[in-house]
Amino acid sequence: MSEKANILVVSSEPHTRELLFNALREEDYSFSLVPDSYGALTKIKKEKFEVVITNLPYVNNIEILKATKKITPKTKVIILTKFTTIETTLKLIKQGAYDYLKEPFVIDELKILIRRALREKEHYVEDKFINQKLKPKNHFGNLIGKSEVMEKVFSRIKDVAKTDITVLIQGETGTGKELVASAIHKLSRRKNKPFLQINCAALTESLLESELFGYEKGAFTGAVNTKLGIFCAADKGTLFLDEISETSPSVQAKILQVMEHKEFLPVGGTKLTKVDVRLITATNKNLKKSIEEGKFRKDLYYRLNVFPIFIPPLRERREDIPLFIYYFLREHNHFLNKHIKGISEDALECLLKYSWPGNVRELENILLQVVTSCKKAVINVDDLPEYLRLLKTSSKESASYVLSFKKAKQETIESFEKKYLKNILSKYKGNVSRAAKAAQITRPFFYEKIKKYGLAPKELRK
Ligand SMILES: Nc1ncnc2c1ncn2[C@@H]1O[C@H](COP(=O)(O)OP(=O)(O)OP(=O)(O)O)[C@@H](O)[C@H]1O
Ligand SMILES: [Mg+2]
Incomplete structure (x- = not known):
């Protein structure tokens, strides 16, 4: 008969204890349940546990984590916590926690975590990242994120996708506006029709106008043939206009006309063209400011901003950073045929502290650089660019790094x-x-x- 795994559960909340009692019994583990740190510490000193699950106030969780790691370093400690911040997460990781789950959690998720913890004989730094495998609730199509703010973005996408409502996506550069637009289209009833996009900042005014609306033969020198615009090509589908703030007054007037009347005149044309297009626009500028500066039409703004989706910058959702690291490491490993297993705690600390002005795109690019040149199995502080390396503080300072x-x-x-x-x-x-x-x-x-x-x-x- 194989020996049953021994698990300790520490929780002051009776309903959590009951929930875990039922779950662990179903999984056929041997386990003990205690309500406080005193009970836990007594148990840890007497018995050997493969996994300790602790669900107490923060300081007590840390106390149990430290004690367990001191007495039986190989024991995996899982923290169940209601409240997580960057510092607390960082501290837990640094103190050697195996993983944490934010309450309220799904019991199946905890069961999977326990099974995984038991499978792994040794605990390496990089194990944390293997644990960050994309759970269904950590992504939404191609969009990754587990922070509350990203969950809100996912739910806004879900709410609006099935409608034909115009969406305005706002967010700094590299926050994933393009991915959000494509997620909306994929979930919409137009998903089998075209999804076309155009970056309004990449073309000159006249080129953009003819790209969008097409032109009639002879409309200008060089217009030897009639050309259909992207609005026509996207008929019955979705058109994503990126960097909408960069459009000229004449293009803005034409977009407004399409939105109001579902028709427009091609450049040099005399016959109105009818279209049925769902419009999604995006900007990394403050459109209200552009209106004040007279650069953007107010009436168009109200037409576009029917359903705004704001994607917060990465520095305001740092809890997503480990997830992105895991995801991009896996992608880059695959792409570059490398076998990097993870990242050291110190290097992670630097990545968690950095302000990421280029957001997810910047993180993705840094990891690509690092994976390309890293010769070891685990990424270390030395593998990071200097400006990131400098963020590593001495252990004395690390507890008190400055938040924005x-x-x-x-x-x-x-x-x-x-x-x-x-x-x-x-x-x-x-x-x-x-x-x-x-x-x-x-x-x-x-x-x-x-x-x-x-x-x-x-x-x-x-
Ligand atoms: N939540 C996310 N999940 C997965 N990948 C992401 C996410 N957010 C951004 N990315 C990745 O970051 C990069 C930049 O994303 P995207 O092009 O959508 O940003 P953007 O907001 O449109 O930026 P810009 O304003 O510069 O056009 C892409 O490679 C994208 O795959
Ligand atoms: Mg973009």
Whole structure:
């Protein structure tokens, strides 16, 4: 008979313990459940566990992680946590956590994680990346991301795709605007019709006009034949106009006309052409500012901005960085026939700290450079370009690297909100209506917040 794997579960929440009890029993593991760090530490000293799953407040999780790693370094520690920030994730990785799951989590995901942890005899730094394999919820078609903000982008794409509504995608360069446009088309009822795109900044005014709307024979010198424009070619399908802010007033007027009347005049033409095109536009500029500067038509802006999708810059969703690293390493390995297994903790730290002005495209390119020249199995700090290497701080400093003002403010607000809601909920013994009334906020808003912070009113009833 094969020996059963021994697992320790530490959780102060009875319902999590119950959930895990049922899951582990189904999987036929030998396991113990304890409610606090004292119980956990006593157990760890006495017994050998292959996996420890800890679901306590942050400091206690770290305490258990450290103790486990000290006593039995090969034990895989999985952290279940409601609240993750870059620093906490970084700290967990640095202290040797095998992986973490953000609550609320899907029990099957945890089961898979445990199975994988048990399969791996040794724990290398790069294992973390193997664990970052694309789970269904970590991507949406070709778009990758597990951060809350990207989940929102995915859900906006889903909401709008099936309609014919015009979409305006905004985001800095390299944030994936093109991928979002193509995802909308692929999910739409036009998916079997053409998806055409044109970069409005890449052509001169007159060339863009004739590319978009076509021209009649003899419309200008050189127009020896009639040419159909891209609007015609995209008929019944989707047309993606990238860098829409760069269009001239005359092109803007023509786009407005197509949107209002579904028809336009080719250059030099006299007969209106009818089209049925779904329009998606994108820009990395602030269109409102362009309107103020008189460079963009206000009426066109309102026509285009029916359903805005904003893709946040990578520095505001750093939790996606490890996922991208894993994904691009796999892609580049394949492309370059290399076998790089992962990245060291220090190198990861540099990549997590960098501000990524070129966003995902920049990360993808850096990894391509690094994979091309790296001769070892694991990417190290020395393999990174100097400006990234310099971000590696001494261990003394690393705990306190500087966050951007915006991020620091957001984290402070979130930490305050969570504490405030928890206090008021326990004061009113988990009664949301009374707590919301006392806080002078609406119930739906209150519910939204407690969901965000994973607060369980039931728990606070006792
Ligand atoms: N969420 C994502 N998942 C996977 N790949 C991504 C994601 N976001 C961006 N990329 C990759 O980054 C690169 C840049 O993406 P894309 O061309 O869509 O950016 P963009 O926002 O259109 O940039 P620009 O404003 O410069 O045109 C592409 O190679 C794309 O595959
Ligand atoms: Mg683009």
